[in-house]
Amino acid sequence: QIYQSTAFLPETVHDKIAGLVADLEGTLDHLLTKLVNGFLHIFDMIIIITVIPVLVFYYIKDFQLLKSFFKRFIPRNLHNRLKRMIMAIDEGLGGYIRGLFLVSLFVAILTLLIFKLLNVPYALLLSIIIGLTNIIPYFGPIIGAIPAVMIAYTGSPSLVIYVILTILAVQILEGNLLSPYIMGKNIKIHPIAIIFALLLGGELFGIIGMILAVPVLAILKVVVTYLPYLIVAD
Numbered sequence: 757q758i759y760q761s762t763a764f765l766p767e768t769v770h771d772k773i774a775g776l777v778a779d780l781e782g783t784l785d786h787l788l789t790k791l792v793n794g795f796l797h798i799f800d801m802i803i804i805i806t807v808i809p810v811l812v813f814y815y816i817k818d819f820q821l822l823k824s825f826f827k828r829f830i831p832r833n834l835h836n837r838l839k840r841m842i843m844a845i846d847e848g849l850g851g852y853i854r855g856l857f858l859v860s861l862f863v864a865i866l867t868l869l870i871f872k873l874l875n876v877p878y879a880l881l882l883s884i885i886i887g888l889t890n891i892i893p894y895f896g897p898i899i900g901a902i903p904a905v906m907i908a909y910t911g912s913p914s915l916v917i918y919v920i921l922t923i924l925a926v927q928i929l930e931g932n933l934l935s936p937y938i939m940g941k942n943i944k945i946h947p948i949a950i951i952f953a954l955l956l957g958g959e960l961f962g963i964i965g966m967i968l969a970v971p972v973l974a975i976l977k978v979v980v981t982y983l984p985y986l987i988v989a990d
Contacts, residue, residue, distance in 0.1 A: 797963055804964075841982040848943050848974035855942035859935050860887045863926055870922045874915065877907055886923065890930065897927045943974045 762773050815822070830838060864887025871879035882904045889900035901923045908919040936947030950970055957969030 801963065837982065841978060844978045844982065845975050848978055849971055851942035851944075852939065852971050852974055855939045856891055858942075859930060859938050860890045862934055862938075863887050863890045863930050866929075867922065867926055870926075871904075871919075874918050874922070876904070876915065876919060877911065882907065886926075897923065939970055943970070943977075945973060945977060949973065 758773065758777055762770055765773070827835065864883045867886050868879055868883035871883060876882065885903055886897075886900035889896040901920070904919050904923065905916055908915040932951075936950045939945070939950050940947040950973065953969040953973040954966055957965030957967075957972075959965070961968075
């Protein structure tokens with residue numbers, strides 16, 4: 757319609773307008789595609805979060821039945837070795853979960869201290885929200901930052917900038933120092949290996965890859981350690 761309504765203009769101007777309209781269409785199409793993909797990722801996360809408690813419930817409820825079922829397919833002479841390996845995996849995953857909550861605690865405390873210095877309203881509540889959402893990789897810091905930015909906006913525009921800079925600084929510190937160090941101590945894996953696993957998981961499988969990268973690395977470490985003992989027969 758724009759192209760037809762501007763037909764009376766000189767040809768050069770008309771072509772320029774047509775080019776601008778085409779560029780605008782391309783930009784809007786790209787933006788909408790990114791928005792839809794973002795919402796789909798969030799929807800996937802919601803489904804996973806709601807399904808996991810159900811799976812955990814049935815796993816705990818029927819644990820003995822599952823254990824008896826899988827024992828049928830394992831040679832008897834490997835039972836004790838597999839049991840030790842599974843206990844080591846359980847210990848590694850427990851260390852990962854403890855490390856995850858410890859990192860979130862550090863993030864909440866550090867954010868609280870800075871928010872108190874900046875006189876941000878509801879600093880304690882906002883810090884708790886940021887700490888809890890920090891458990892979610894990638895989207896977590898963004899979700900946690902939204903309430904803080906909204907409340908800071910009720911104060912002054914400059915406070916919004918300080919809040920955003922604070923959250924960015926805390927996330928940089930957490931992602932590059934705190935998380936690799938604490939996770940490495942808890943699951944006994946070098947921080948460089950954890951950083952590499954996070955990058956590889958994110959590159960291959962996106963957000964889900966980043967969530968599962970460290971626990972999968974912890975499991976692989978135990979399996980590689982115990983594999984020679986499983987292969988060698990008694």
